[in-house]
Amino acid sequence: MKKLGRKALALTLTLTLGASMALTGCGSSKESKKGGDGSDNLGITTGLAKDTKGEVSIMVWSGDGEYYEDIGNPDSAAGKKLSDPSKIVAQNVAQVYAVAQKFHTVYPNIKINLWSKVGDPDQYNTASWEQEMENFQAKYKKYPDIWGSTNVINDIKKGLVADLSAYKDDATYKKYNETLMSNLNYYGFQAGLPSYTIPGGIWVNKALAEDNNINVPKPDWSIDEYTRFVSKADGKTFWGSKGTPVDIVNLGTTTINKMIKEENKIDLNSDEVKSLLKYFPKWAEKSIDVAAGAGKITKDIVKECSAYSWYYFTNNRSLVNFEDPWFLTAGADESAKDSDAYIKSADWDIYPYPSTDYCENTIKVIMDPICLHNYSLDDKKSEWSDEEKQKLDVTYTFASFWTASTAARQAIFDQKWSDNGQLKSAAGDTFPVVSGDDYDAQMEIWNKLDAHKAYADKEGFQKVLEIWKEGKTWDYIDKCWTSTISENGDTTKTLYEWINCGQENVAGAWFTDKDWADNVKSRLSDWNDSCNKRIQTAQKQLKDALKEYYGFEDADLK
Structure with a gap:
């Protein structure tokens, strides 16, 4: 009614x-x-x-x-x-x-x-x-x-x-x-x-890199610098990352996350996206997931890290981690050094996402909203x-x-x-959700927590804070957007094809196959149509609900 x-x-x-x-x-x-x-x-x-x-x-x-x-x-x-x-x-x-x-x-x-x-x-x-x-x-x-x-x-x-x-x-x-x-x-x-709201950047194990004579880029790194960095992993005792960071492209183009946030649509078939596909195989080649799939990672290492992305990072098995932003407190808590969540590296940081020819350095936004x-x-x-x-x-x-x-x-x-x-x-990861003087006052409280004192001299994290405070982020928040759509009793990821672009059954090839990029390019137009159709359906469902329950008229929904 x-x-x-x-x-x-x-x-x-x-x-x-x-x-x-x-x-x-x-x-x-x-x-x-x-x-x-x-x-x-x-x-x-x-x-x-x-x-x-x-x-x-x-x-x-x-x-x-x-x-x-x-x-x-x-x-x-x-x-x-x-x-x-x-x-x-x-x-x-x-x-x-x-x-x-x-x-x-x-x-x-x-x-x-x-x-x-x-x-x-x-x-x-x-x-x-x-x-x-x-x-x-x-x-x-x-x-x-x-x-x-x-x-x-x-x-x-x-x-x-x-x-x-x-x-x-x-x-x-x-x-x-x-x-x-x-x-x-x-x-x-x-x-x-x-x-609960935190910035999402990329954890960087600087000590692991330096111990293996790998040059560590500055926090304002580019996509090429990121790629060179993770490509230096030896692939035997440590790797670039656990998975393949699709979000670097999502945030590094104007036609995926940025377009979703500003126009509620995407253009996967853009020249920007096509130009960045070449990086995926390079990232995947040095990933733990690919190594595990090929049987090139020992059972002892898998057991040591419980096959969990964060533990691979804390145990010095990956140069970067982009999957687990919610360890801001536990990762730096020196009162719990015996915890699996504590970062065992002697020197680490959190960097923004790398820049591309299309977008500057930015960060993700992780938020648990309340209604x-x-x-x-x-x-x-x-x-x-x-x-x-x-x-x-x-x-x-x-x-x-x-x-x-x-x-x-x-x-x-x-x-x-x-x-x-x-x-x-009881204080933890979450950042202030306010602006101005209130933000500054609440960040002072955040900084007083013993575990957070480690961030004061971390150059990358300070860059993350700068981006956060200036609002230079164009990430959409999955809990607040139509990340899934339900029709006729079935629930599907709105961006299903793109999210699964590294799966052979979707892309026709794995990330590390030579023809992966060509296969994906040939599918981008169809994927784009499918994803946008789901977005449009989800948007209609939202509009219908606003009219049914909240008294909206068509004129209010333009």
Whole structure:
């Protein structure tokens, strides 16, 4: 059933919060009950009254599988249990607990609940994340108010996601990094907020190279310098990389990732793409995957590294790693040198992706977005009720505090949790998702973590930071784009042919076959048509959902 149009909803919510904020700043006798008046020093700007009652249930992954009710209340069962950091065995639980505690000091009548799945969202041999959402609804008789989304567009297509553009005039909303927010914006519909977010570069094992008389390029390297570097691997005891870095071409042309982000289409058959195909066989020839396929890597090395890309890098078996950007903390944590995740090289760095004739050095963006529940569907009526609007105000106030507030970042840094019996800060990889002075203040907190101090003198990482801060990235984020498409019960990767361009059954040859490039060139036109057709179908599905659930008209979707 269609609900109140998006423009009308934005107006009503803006008026509601605007009136609240106006009262906050005018010396009203009710001022002591208002959030964001400066007395709490938490940076909450929505003006939500401090005596507001509400409940926000959160669902994330990388947790402990427990359900915590009223997690921020020190007098609740959850609050009492988690007050002992040795009882907190999941970092995500520690982070939400820290933020909820701080939030509780201002909003004691708002309950924050948390369920966090153990492992990854689609962990092997467990229910899919999509099914976990349905399981949550069945068990608690409601969908989560805030959840980590693995497929934002799919969640929109179900009508589950609230449009947060209603809060565009909120001071905190304006602080968010515009590049990150744009990845979650569809025809003006703001489908979520950035949460866990890091830059993705290329890990470089400088010591391994120098020990083998290989010249290490500078961080502003080109595609030719990258290729020469990885080609120097001996192919017996160490290799260039685990796999073949297709992303160098995705980011190094204007017709793949950049075109997806700017025009929502691709041109695989471009001269740019064709000119860079020659590099793939050179990269593949020095890859661990090809060596393993040819039986040219010993069982002892495979066992040593558990056949995992990151462990090949940490054990000095590859010159670069581009698959695992999420080891910013674990890779540099000297308090856990015995961990398989710790980089054993004496000198390493993180470089941007190499430049090409078409694009300068850049980075990937890895982001786990959070979405907020679309309460307008709950009562099956055609308009937003005051109660529904109040629920969204409550949920947005917590979500924006959690993700954007410097006070929340500090609370997370100060919170301890038990990592296999060792107490550590709950702070981790994630970068600030805000801009300006708030970004600088939160990066100061990031830099204080012991494991992150290693990055201060790393030339490549400083270049990555520069690119990140200047927003010189044109990577699309897979969780926010139509990376997969479902039709007639079948799910397919939107860019299936290109993603599998090194597979013989798709390309007619393997990367290292002499005729691979020619085979691919002859197929690019057909691949391009197939991929763009899927993109167009996915886009139509999104538009249909925006019209069905959110009151969009055709004129809004141009």
